[in-house]
Amino acid sequence: MHRTQHQQEYNLSRDMSLPIIRVHFLNKSRAFRVLWLLDQLKLDYEIVPYRRDAGFRAPEELKKHHPLGRSPLLELEDRQTGKKKILAESGYIFQYVLKHFDKTKSLDNEDIDKSEEIQYYLHYVEGSLQPPLLIELLLSIVKNASVPFPFSYFSRKVAEKIGEKYSAGELKSQLNFIEGQIAKNDGYLVGGKLSAADILMSFPLDSAFNRQFADPKQYPAIEKWLKNLKTFESYKVSKSKAEANGEEF
Template sequence: MIVVHHLENSRSQRVLWLLEELGVSYEVHRYSRDPATLEAPPELRRIHPLGKSPLLEDEGQIWAESGAIVEYLADRYGRGRLWPAEDGPQRQQLRYWLHYAEGSLMPLLLLRLVFDRVRKAPAPWLVRPVIRGVDDKVSRAFISPQLDLHLDYLESHLGRSTWFGGDSFSAADIQMSFPLEAAAARGGLESSRHPRLDAFLVAIHQRPAYQRALQRGGPYAYA
């Protein structure tokens, strides 16, 4: 039996969704974040030394990293659904989005989250202007322009195909969901400027398998 070590409000929601799309049986071991730090609990380190989520157990092996898990599950259980059965240009295209989601887009969103937290964190009043100044400079000079560049790129891509991997829904769309949900929640993704990305989020949230995954995983804050 597949076991998903599922941390609330995390990337592991995508793994539950993929398993629901594939119709594969699995168990969920749920973990809660520390209410003060929002960090994962130490119990996850018993499964993997880094103590991160998602973690997946299958056939005696531990899988970490959401992109690797998504590819493994789609390749192992997809039987040509959501992931090409044979290697070739289409599989390479889908694999690109698996890596792009975490390697290119997500770091920018994490930077925005970190700087937002630093800006809001308690600090002596003499230091606050310095913190705000650094935050404003980094956001205006790097984070916001780069986010705009990437979101415009994705908006343009969806102007050429219905889904990220082409005209059919695939594992690539599941992988891309988390950073786009984060962009919509944290700012940067604007419906007026990115209507195709906004429509993409509406479409995936309406999928029955997505809804079933929410029921299995519990409440999910997209940010």
């Protein structure tokens, strides 16, 4: 069915009212989730790609856009004035996009309590979930480091003790919490449907399984949830774009 001239003009007007959106995308970072968020909302955007150096550091070029030189960054340029705004930190980027671009609340929720739950997860992911995962990652690097004996023995023992005393147990508590939330919300984190919380939370949980910090068989709800998320067309579209810009899955 052909769109009427009125519909075409309306859509053009609606699109032109939005800023130009650019994602400053670094490979092997958390930037993929921002692509997925924007694709799920069917927003047009540009990708500005960057590659990590041999030392796994982000290039200095990113610091031209934000002093910390990290990714993701979301750049918004006003179409009339050319004024630019740079947003940093994944949780804040998600919060901003939901507020300003998700007018139908397709990734938010009309229910105020459920909307607040989504906001909670946008903070929870970095405040509670990521720290034990980061420590487990660092400990795994220490355990597998090329260190001569007997130093390798002592470094592994120290790493194992830190994991036993803190990060492994803390991660288990976090995963048990998330497992229960998904199980009671019909396979999603909030309200039985896809939300921004699911998209943002997918990265650390997928990483936990892929890096063998946790056994997926012990968390069947999370495992099923992750598999389901990867069936969304927006995920596949974003994955294709990310791979074209240096990401590996």
